[in-house]
Amino acid sequence: MNTTRDFTELLKGCRPVKDSDGNIIVQSIMNMQIVCLTTDAEFSLDSRFANPLTSLTAGNSSYGQMSFTNKENKEVILPAQMAVMTKQSAQNHGMVKAGYIEPRAQTTYHDAGCVQGGQTGYFRGTQEFRMIPVTMREMLWDAVGQTSGHGNIYPAIQKLGVDTQSGAGNYLNVYFDKYDKKLEQFIAHFERPRDLIGIIVLIDSEIVAVDKFPSFTYAEQVWDLMIRDCYGALAIMSELKNKTTVNEFTLSYEELKKNHQDNIIDLLEKALKRTKKSMTDSVQEKIQELLEMTFDAKLDTEGQASGARAPKSYVLKADGYVGQVITENEFNHLVSVVKRDRFDPNALREVNELRKKARRQDRFSL
Amino acid sequence: MTQKMLVSVKQSLIEGLTIASGAKSSATYYHGKDEQMKAIQTQIRNLYKLSKELPLIIASQKGATGRFVSEVLLNEFKQTLRGGACNIVNPIDWYDNGLSDKAVLSALNNLGENGLPYVLRLFVDLKDAKVNNERTRKIVLGFIWGQDNLEFYAMKYRNKIAQILRHTYGVKKTSILLSIAQKQVNIHGANLVGTQKEIGIVNDAVLKYFNGDSVRAFKLLLFLFKKDAGVTYSEAEFSLLSEYQKAQTDITGVRNVPEEVLLGLISSVRHPQYHTMWATELQKEATKAMIRKNVQVTSVNQQVRQTKSTAKLGVEKTVDVQKATDFLALYKTGYENTFTAELKSAIDKLAEKKKIQGFFYQNIGVIVDDSISMTGNKNESKNTPRAIADFTAKVLGKSAQNAVVVKTSDVFTDLATSFIELLKKEDAGKLYDAIFILTDGYENAYDGLTNEVIQIWKAETGRVIPTFQISPITSAEVGANVRKLGQGVVTMAINNPVALQPQITARLLEIDTKMWLENQVLALEAAPVKRTKKISVNV
Numbered sequence: 084m085n086t087t088r089d090f091t092e093l094l095k096g097c098r099p100v101k102d103s104d105g106n107i108i109v110q111s112i113m114n115m116q117i118v119c120l121t122t123d124a125e126f127s128l129d130s131r132f133a134n135p136l137t138s139l140t141a142g143n144s145s146y147g148q149m150s151f152t153n154k155e156n157k158e159v160i161l162p163a164q165m166a167v168m169t170k171q172s173a174q175n176h177g178m179v180k181a182g183y184i185e186p187r188a189q190t191t192y193h194d195a196g197c198v199q200g201g202q203t204g205y206f207r208g209t210q211e212f213r214m215i216p217v218t219m220r221e222m223l224w225d226a227v228g229q230t231s232g233h234g235n236i237y238p239a240i241q242k243l244g245v246d247t248q249s250g251a252g253n254y255l256n257v258y259f260d261k262y263d264k265k266l267e268q269f270i271a272h273f274e275r276p277r278d279l280i281g282i283i284v285l286i287d288s289e290i291v292a293v294d295k296f297p298s299f300t301y302a303e304q305v306w307d308l309m310i311r312d313c314y315g316a317l318a319i320m321s322e323l324k325n326k327t328t329v330n331e332f333t334l335s336y337e338e339l340k341k342n343h344q345d346n347i348i349d350l351l352e353k354a355l356k357r358t359k360k361s362m363t364d365s366v367q368e369k370i371q372e373l374l375e376m377t378f379d380a381k382l383d384t385e386g387q388a389s390g391a392r393a394p395k396s397y398v399l400k401a402d403g404y405v406g407q408v409i410t411e412n413e414f415n416h417l418v419s420v421v422k423r424d425r426f427d428p429n430a431l432r433e434v435n436e437l438r439k440k441a442r443r444q445d446r447f448s449l
Numbered sequence: 450m451t452q453k454m455l456v457s458v459k460q461s462l463i464e465g466l467t468i469a470s471g472a473k474s475s476a477t478y479y480h481g482k483d484e485q486m487k488a489i490q491t492q493i494r495n496l497y498k499l500s501k502e503l504p505l506i507i508a509s510q511k512g513a514t515g516r517f518v519s520e521v522l523l524n525e526f527k528q529t530l531r532g533g534a535c536n537i538v539n540p541i542d543w544y545d546n547g548l549s550d551k552a553v554l555s556a557l558n559n560l561g562e563n564g565l566p567y568v569l570r571l572f573v574d575l576k577d578a579k580v581n582n583e584r585t586r587k588i589v590l591g592f593i594w595g596q597d598n599l600e601f602y603a604m605k606y607r608n609k610i611a612q613i614l615r616h617t618y619g620v621k622k623t624s625i626l627l628s629i630a631q632k633q634v635n636i637h638g639a640n641l642v643g644t645q646k647e648i649g650i651v652n653d654a655v656l657k658y659f660n661g662d663s664v665r666a667f668k669l670l671l672f673l674f675k676k677d678a679g680v681t682y683s684e685a686e687f688s689l690l691s692e693y694q695k696a697q698t699d700i701t702g703v704r705n706v707p708e709e710v711l712l713g714l715i716s717s718v719r720h721p722q723y724h725t726m727w728a729t730e731l732q733k734e735a736t737k738a739m740i741r742k743n744v745q746v747t748s749v750n751q752q753v754r755q756t757k758s759t760a761k762l763g764v765e766k767t768v769d770v771q772k773a774t775d776f777l778a779l780y781k782t783g784y785e786n787t788f789t790a791e792l793k794s795a796i797d798k799l800a801e802k803k804k805i806q807g808f809f810y811q812n813i814g815v816i817v818d819d820s821i822s823m824t825g826n827k828n829e830s831k832n833t834p835r836a837i838a839d840f841t842a843k844v845l846g847k848s849a850q851n852a853v854v855v856k857t858s859d860v861f862t863d864l865a866t867s868f869i870e871l872l873k874k875e876d877a878g879k880l881y882d883a884i885f886i887l888t889d890g891y892e893n894a895y896d897g898l899t900n901e902v903i904q905i906w907k908a909e910t911g912r913v914i915p916t917f918q919i920s921p922i923t924s925a926e927v928g929a930n931v932r933k934l935g936q937g938v939v940t941m942a943i944n945n946p947v948a949l950q951p952q953i954t955a956r957l958l959e960i961d962t963k964m965w966l967e968n969q970v971l972a973l974e975a976a977p978v979k980r981t982k983k984i985s986v987n988v
Contacts, residue, residue: 102863103858109894109895110894111894111895111896112895112896113896116895271889271891272891272896274820274821274862274891275821276821277821330897330901331895332865332898332901332902332905333901333905336905347906347909347910348869348872348873351869351872351902351905351906352869355865355866355869355902358898359894362894362895
């Protein structure tokens with residue numbers, strides 16, 4: 084069953100976390116920024132879902148598949164693209180999507196993939212979970228529903244290996260082994276606000292990923308893994324490309340100094356406010372652009388619970404963006420969207436501009 | 450020392466002091482346990498290579514962490530007296546005039562100030578490292594037998610002390626000592642009557658170090674090695690061990706035996722009261738509450754840390770928080786419960802006690818990062834960085850004549866705004882002569898923003914004032930560095946405000962390294978330490 088979803092609808096109820104001056108709080112490192120989203124407490128389903136990292140155990144009995152057993156009496160939303168990196172004598176595997184698992188149930192996804200080429204063996208009863216790096220997400224969502232073989236994830240690992248100069252080949256563990264220390268420190272760069280429900284990630288001031296979680300508690304549970312394993316790859320790539328932060332404050336200050344006779348402290352304060360506002364405006368503008376976006380949503384049934392009342396999974400595709408939503412009666416529990424690597428947002432800007440112009444045009448008449 | 454060597458010494462000392470006051474043995478948010486140990490050991494090796502006195506000089510500084518001091522001493526004991534080279538102190542002074550001993554004992558006392566378990570752990574490490582040379586043996590025996598409160602420690606750390614003594618004496622000598630002790634104690638009250646050889650052994654191994662009569666020493670020895678069946682500890686002579694003996698059959702009403710020891714006794718199925726006091730969960734809770742209520746030998750710091758569990762057990766116990774010396778315990782109790790007026794006053798008094806004497810700066814500005822990351826992480830005890838930062842700010846406030854303290858207001862680390870707020874609060878008549886920023890260094894607005902603001906302010910005003918970043922993340926960062934705010938800010942890591950002065954000194958020693966070293970050696974010379982409290986022992 085195919086349908087469409089507007090971006091505004093996917094993130095309904097959410098809003099960016101702001102400081103006391105009303106500026107969107109933008110946390111930055113090098114050329115990467117994150118904006119945290121929050122929502123009203125009534126939209127955070129804290130008591131409904133169990134912790135995905137502790138309530139599930141994973142196993143498999145065939146390459147290219149992953150089974151999850153939910154040992155809790157609560158439902159579990161499986162975060163997008165989780166991997167098992169095990170110490171067992173077994174081949175590591177990864178998911179190409181998010182999932183939903185009913186209480187005390189077991190489910191098997193046949194569209195999973197190997198993430199450790201030459202290793203053999205099946206794992207069982209493990210909770211050694213990691214998140215797959217965000218830069219691989221696009222290729223993985225394109226593989227949702229592909230149940231033949233076990234190589235769904237290999238091309239994405241190969242690309243990650245090139246992008247991060249880790250020589251990962253078909254081995255995701257090689258990437259993690261090389262950068263684990265750096266990734267661990269990366270967690271400390273960002274602070275998780277209270278009542279976090281989602282995250283928007285920007286690179287070079289362009290939105291590259293958006294995640295919305297089922298609840299504040301859930302966001303807290305997956306925060307470290309998301310920052311370290313998932314988004315960390317972006318910082319590693321930025322560092323390799325020698326990307327640095329522009330001295331925005333200094334620029335603002337120099338600009339202000341030309342026209343003001345204020346004392347130094349007032350000038351510093353004004354420059355700081357201007358710097359923060361400029362960061363806010365830039366982010367706001369980018370989010371605004373996405374608001375016009377509409378995704379094609381394709382129902383994903385592979386491995387997902389099929390009960391009439393169970394939440395449904397849809398794979399989302401739009402110009403330049405791809406992702407997934409787990410939704411139930413128009414309430415979106417989990418949303419995960421990434422920008423396609425090859426996509427130039429300027430193209431979208433041109434399309435939007437044309438659309439706006441078209442809307443302003445009067446209908447033909449004499 | 451050549452000029453070239455002086456440069457290396459200076460650099461190593463600065464790095465050594467940074468690690469010594471930051472590194473600990475457990476994992477933290479940023480660093481694994483192994484990484485920290487590696488950083489400490491590498492630093493000590495480097496210092497030792499330059500000159501063997503350097504690690505001990507740093508280990509004698511107040512604020513050096515227990516783990517750092519332990520590693521320095523372990524290294525020193527391993528190398529024996531003859532290892533390494535003295536390049537700073539005249540070797541005659543070091544070896545023959547006892548300066549080496551004073552340095553080791555100063556470091557050992559410094560370690561002891563962290564708590565006796567630190568010293569005992571070091572002595573156990575000696576066993577694991579198979580170190581048992583003559584000097585080490587004498588220092589270990591002098592320390593253990595010289596404890597004023599040995600009866601209490603024997604009860605509390607029975608197995609550990611026995612393990613240490615067995616290693617130090619060796620299995621054979623331990624057995625001989627125990628055999629002599631059993632023989633003598635059975636004579637009951639009589640003075641030591643043994644062969645000349647036996648007297649010699651006992652004098653050399655025990656009495657030389659022990660402040661007490663031989664029968665007392667024998668009874669303690671038999672207790673430690675659990676060979677005391679049939680031995681009676683009279684209340685007059687052994688007020689604590691006599692209670693312990695009573696607790697072996699009845700724990701009710703016992704007041705002077707540590708809580709953990711009593712719990713150890715009653716939880717054994719062989720204890721006569723086990724089935725009536727420990728067999729069910731209900732009985733356990735009631736027994737724990739009774740023990741918590743009765744025991745009088747729990748330290749104030751531990752009692753403060755137990756505030757929550759004491760309330761959970763339903764026990765009402767008045768704790769004299771004014772006597773607490775552990776600021777972490779006080780703050781954590783405050784964060785978890787509430788900062789009562791009594792708690793605030795205790796913290797205030799403790800900060801006054803810990804204030805830095807002869808502090809270099811009179812008017813200071815202090816920024817405290819109060820963001821979420823300061824509450825710590827799963828690897829670290831909750832609220833530790835926050836407590837270190839809050840207490841350091843207080844101590845700084847007490848140490849200077851005037852202090853303005855500003856806390857970050859949002860949940861995110863926005864130090865730049867706080868810096869401007871601090872400038873706004875500056876009194877024109879009392880301009881800041883130093884600014885301290887207490888933060889883990891992870892800015893959120895964007896990396897380096899605060900440094901930009903500081904540098905522009907300094908450039909525009911022409912003010913040259915030291916700006917210190919104090920990181921409460923207690924770990925040995927790779928290369929002895931913590932996360933820096935920027936180039937113009939001096940960065941240091943501390944786990945206790947006591948470490949502030951040596952850290953600031955470390956920066957000041959850049960000005961005159963020789964003078965700094967000279968002062969440290971003079972301080973060692975003047976240190977009132979001895980291997981034993983009875984007599985001085987020469988190797």
